[in-house]
Amino acid sequence: MPTPPDAPSATGPGSAPDPGSLAAYAESAIAEDAALVAARERAVEIGAHAVSPAVGATLCLLTRLVDARAVVEIGTGAGVSGLWLLGGMRADGVLTTIDPDSEHHRAARAAFTAAGIAGSRTRLITGRAADVLPRLADDSYDVVFVDGPVIDQPRYITEALRLLRSGGLLLVHDATADGRIADPSRTDPETTAARQAALLISEDDSLLPVVIPLGRGLLAAARTAAPADEV
Ligand SMILES: C[S@@+](CC[C@H](N)C(=O)[O-])C[C@H]1O[C@@H](n2cnc3c(N)ncnc32)[C@H](O)[C@@H]1O
Numbered sequence: 001m002p003t004p005p006d007a008p009s010a011t012g013p014g015s016a017p018d019p020g021s022l023a024a025y026a027e028s029a030i031a032e033d034a035a036l037v038a039a040r041e042r043a044v045e046i047g048a049h050a051v052s053p054a055v056g057a058t059l060c061l062l063t064r065l066v067d068a069r070a071v072v073e074i075g076t077g078a079g080v081s082g083l084w085l086l087g088g089m090r091a092d093g094v095l096t097t098i099d100p101d102s103e104h105h106r107a108a109r110a111a112f113t114a115a116g117i118a119g120s121r122t123r124l125i126t127g128r129a130a131d132v133l134p135r136l137a138d139d140s141y142d143v144v145f146v147d148g149p150v151i152d153q154p155r156y157i158t159e160a161l162r163l164l165r166s167g168g169l170l171l172v173h174d175a176t177a178d179g180r181i182a183d184p185s186r187t188d189p190e191t192t193a194a195r196q197a198a199l200l201i202s203e204d205d206s207l208l209p210v211v212i213p214l215g216r217g218l219l220a221a222a223r224t225a226a227p228a229d230e231v
Contacts, residue, residue: 063088176217
């Protein structure tokens with residue numbers, strides 16, 4: 001059933017696809033389990049706009065394709081995207097997820113526990129990504145998922161490129177500033193930041209990027225494996 005216009009949205013303002021559109025079909029094709037449904041409801045209660053079901057399923061798929069063991073997430077929210085990422089990761093994989101809001105972290109912790117995720121598989125770091133990311137090791141992560149404030153995307157991309165191993169995957173949510181990026185007349189700070197982030201990615205010859213028009217826009221970029229990694 002479509003969400004009424006004045007109802008709180010689980011995925012954020014402006015993100016509900018038009019009923020009958022291909023995007024609406026893509027969302028309706030994904031069924032979430034009880035743990036995800038509960039986490040999504042909690043996200044609405046605390047105002048932590050979660051990825052849409054189709055974006056979540058795409059995160060899970062891509063994370064599985066790179067056989068991810070070590071993933072960094074910027075913007076934990078109530079744990080909806082974290083659950084999808086963990087679902088795609090190896091059984092011994094660890095999700096490092098960063099958020100300055102301790103209420104969001106409490107909600108995410110509860111969501112991970114309710115889903116039966118072992119505590120050893122999640123590392124919740126309460127703090128601003130700009131302060132935490134410089135403490136994480138170079139070339140050590142299979143996937144970096146960026147879902148914090150759009151205005152900070154350029155600096156997150158720079159850090160993410162340092163963290164990613166060759167052959168790893170960079171994923172940026174809200175990469176389109178809710179669709180505004182396509183409109184040249186929009187020059188507000190968020191749209192400008194999203195454009196700068198996209199430019200940083202497109203100018204990096206080691207990356208193969210694509211924008212996936214689901215949710216608020218998911219940019220996925222695979223880092224080319226270094227020759228020594230190609231057997
Ligand atoms: C869109 S929500 C994340 C939703 C989550 N990824 C999901 O789909 O379930 C954005 C999150 O970024 C967090 N945030 C805000 N400022 C931040 C910062 N400086 N560093 C990291 N996270 C930040 C907010 O507290 C919020 O939980």
